[in-house]
Amino acid sequence: MPSRVQLCKVEDVGVGEVRKIDAGGLTLAVYNLDGAFYVTDDACTHGPGSLSEGFVDGDTIECNFHQGVFNIRTGECVRPPCMIPVRTYRTVVEHGLVYVEVG
Numbered sequence: 360m361p362s363r364v365q366l367c368k369v370e371d372v373g374v375g376e377v378r379k380i381d382a383g384g385l386t387l388a389v390y391n392l393d394g395a396f397y398v399t400d401d402a403c404t405h406g407p408g409s410l411s412e413g414f415v416d417g418d419t420i421e422c423n424f425h426q427g428v429f430n431i432r433t434g435e436c437v438r439p440p441c442m443i444p445v446r447t448y449r450t451v452v453e454h455g456l457v458y459v460e461v462g
């Protein structure tokens with residue numbers, strides 16, 4: 360059974376924004392794409408970049424370290440130098456709160 364980890368309130372992340380959240384032993388990047396929430400690991404798979412400090416463009420996130428780009432919905436690499444997809448999480452919004460399901 361997956362367990363749910365509460366991350367934040369929906370109003371904590373504005374439309375088109377990303378925010379870093381530490382919860383459940385994970386360091387995550389929470390995105391609001393036109394009111395739909397997505398969550399990935401915060402750590403870039405390429406190096407020391409923190410995706411929550413990057414730039415959201417449509418449904419992609421550009422790492423601020425070497426400008427690698429990931430698809431926020433799928434985690435796949437869209438532009439090098441990153442080559443390894445970033446982990447994405449099943450995200451649930453309920454009663455104004457954002458959760459991920461892990462395990």
Ligand code: FES
Nearest residue numbers: 403406408422427
């Ligand atoms: S650390 Fe993110 S692209 Fe290099």
